[in-house]
Amino acid sequence: MRYGANDVLRDVRFQAHHGEVLALLGPNGAGKTTTIEILEGFRMRSAGRVDVLGADPAHGDERWRARIGVVLQSWRDHGNWRVRELLAHLGSYYAPYTTGQVQRPWNADELVEAVGLTAHAAKKIKTLSGGQRRRLDVAIGIVGRPELLFLDEPTAGFDPRARHEFHDLVHRLARDHATTVLLTTHDLAEAGKLADRIVVLAGGRIIADGTEDELARQVAGEDEVRWTLDGSHHTRTTPDSTGFVRELFARHGAAIGQLEVRRASLEDTYLALVREEETATR
Template identity: 35%
Template sequence: MGNMIETQRLTKHFKDVRAVDGIDLTVARGELVALLGPNGAGKSTTLRMLTTLIPPTSGTASVAGFDVVRQQREVRQRIGYIGQGNGAGHSQRGRDELLSQGRAYGMGLRQARTRAAELIDSLGLGDVADRTVSTLSGGQRRRLDIAMGLIHAPELLFLDEPSTGLDPQNRANLQEHILRLRAEHDTTIVLTTHYLDEADSMAERVIVVDHGRVIADDSPARLKAEHVGDTIRLGFDTEHAAAGAATVLSGRGGSAYGKELTIRTESGPRQVPGMLEDLRSAGLPVASVEVTRPTLDDVFLTLTGRSLREGGSKTDGTPVPELVEV
């Protein structure tokens, strides 16, 4: 069947700014991939090219087997896109918006009604589907947006910041709905988010983009192990004991500060018993043990030098210029 998304040297220039600088991507059918990057990194521009909203300056991209430049209609028929804003008209009823969306994709009225009913049921919108959109809560509107993006049963769904503005409970509910829908419909999903815990818990792969290039592409677990590792902190009763422990465990690359020894390693919980046995044999009892597992925030900071939410500036501190297409 081939990959759902394939790009080769995909590039986009805005005046003198190279927003996307030769990105190579592959996304397999059925995958759930998180595309991460700070503001100005090229993430949104990449999505706009993949959804046929803007043409690339150079390079190629295919979505669902169709070229994003030469076969835009075929691409648009096979994708769903849920942006950051609400897509439904505020004065319209939710069910009517779903029917209109289905008809716009060429569905017959009976087919659109059947599909709308399925989505209303699966997304828990049964009690509110016939209310006007303006009366819905933020979480209900986002679920309606998801339904509108899925009405034509797309092979590929782009979710751009789907949880923005939602409270923690609605965020958790929406994540559950996305995962269930993916399992039921085998939909390929490309997710962008500023909630790295969301990417960590949902995505099989995380692709990090910075300065228009892919700088990391792997599973969340492997990214954390490769770029950060676990942190083990061993506490002692005296500074002398901590220094002695650093000597005993010198092969593990630890550093002592005060009464604490800090070691970065892979598989921290598995390493602790052996360390404690070595220190006990050396007559250096440990007073406390703490193992900290890395997060995607730690990975992002290591890779880019800034947190994901630090947008609008480059690593040298200069502002990212406004992008104007030419």
């Protein structure tokens, strides 16, 4: 994607697999939302090839659109709609695209139950809490039983309980309904909990692609080892915590106490990757 002489995205290459939860991570301005919008067919790319469910999203027809679901960062609709009534209405648009393999859309009552809004089915949207509203956003996104679901910053503003329940819902969609999920998030803990694979964008290009463990191995980060010896507390950083601990016990044996090894987290890995990219492009 290019705006004037500025390349917002360049050489971005990745593939999402069937039933996979794939997270796009990156700092503000990295190109995450632009990437998602190109894949959704909302934004026309400047060059390159994009294939989503066997079609170019720039030319996707209504039958293709019926196979994808989109949950935006925020959604605007009339607050006087009632939850079940809105979902039943939106679902009616998908009925013509029902096939022998996929029964579209969801039954409104089953969908309300699936997103945990049964007790609020008859309520007006404007009376819902933030967490309840976000669940409704997801219900709107999946009302047509999509094969591919796009989630853009899905839990922004959630409290911890709502976030945990939302994570459970995403896992159920991927596990029980074979839905492929592509999400963007700034929340590293969320990416670690939700994603089967993580793609890191920085400066408009992909700088890492893999599982949480694979990303950690890409960065030569150092582990932190803490222990006590003769009543004193000690801390050491080392690239090989296993070897260091083995040597420590060989020297001091049972005198070692309160041993703790802190390995590089996803946050450590992410920050190291972004710093390396920023340093390389200066």
